[in-house]
Amino acid sequence: MKKIQLPMCETCKARLDSIFSMLSKEELEMLSLQKHCNYYMKGQVIFTEGSFPIGLFCINSGKVKISQSGFEGKDQIIRLAKDGDxxxxxxxxxxxAYTATAAVIEDSKICLIPRNVFFGFLQNNADITQRIMKLLAVDLREAVNKITILAQKPVLERLAEVLLMLKEYYGFAEDDPSLNITITREEIANIVGTATETTIRLLSDLRKEGIIDIDGKKIKILKPESLTKLANLYD
Structure with a gap:
């Protein structure tokens, strides 16, 4: 981690996709003056499970995984985050205390808004408060959905749904059906909730069927409709 030239909130491209998109020019200028920003290289940890927060982290650019330690020290990825999150x-x-650990999976610029500054915005800006409440509600819904999926769906269905989720969340690279995220087989397995070996075998099966293609850590979604069918997501 290293400090970098401070990105200005007023010109931040990621702001349009963040909870701060509706702030006034004056509020954005004040936020820029009071935050800190650091550059994290792939694999570096932003915060750890069990530590206490000193502020709110906002992703200027990059990709982050949020994971919890499970049985026998095995991590379970519970969320992925991107620009503006x-x-x-x-x-x-x-x-x-944090109930999970956040680490970057691609080099990232991440801003830290001090606790007192964040709570000041909550007290004085109803729009941000409502957006935070919505995020918390969505988190609860997704947690319930994940419990249901892990309890009821076979591994192949879960894997297909995770691949579709990555497609929906990160999109494709330009002029290429590759997922716009570099992700390891182990990380995919941690999201699905299965062994890495099982994930590798199932990805290989999907590749043989022409549903996906794999180039190193890049995955191409060739037949999203087939993944939708495998994930049993039809109405």
Missing amino acids: IIGYRALISGE
Whole structure:
């Protein structure tokens, strides 16, 4: 991690996709003056499970995974984050320790908004408060959905759904059906909730069937409709 030239909130491209998109020019200028920004290289940790928050993290650019330690020390990825997303807000709002660890999976620029600054915005800006409440509600819904999926769906269905989720969330690279994220087989397995060996075998099967293609850590979605069918997502 290293400090970098501070990205200005007023000109931040990711802001349009963040909870701060509706702030006034004056509020954005004040936010720029009070935040800190650091550059994290792939694999570096932003915060750790069990530590206490000192502020709100906002992703200027890059990609982050949020994971919890499970049985026998095996990590379970519970969320992925990208440009414009905020992370660590649940622990910050509740005043409790982080229940997960955040680490970057691609080199990232991440801003830290101090606790007092963030709570000041919550007290004085109803729009941000409503957006945070919506995020918390979505988190709860997704947690319930994930429990249902892990309990009821076979591994292949879960894998197909994860690939579709990555497509929906990160999109494709330009002029290429490759997922716009570099992700390891182990990380995919941690999201699906299965062994890495099982994930590798199933990805190989999908490749043989022409549904996906694999080039190193890049995955191409060739037949999204087939993944939708495998994931049993038809109405």
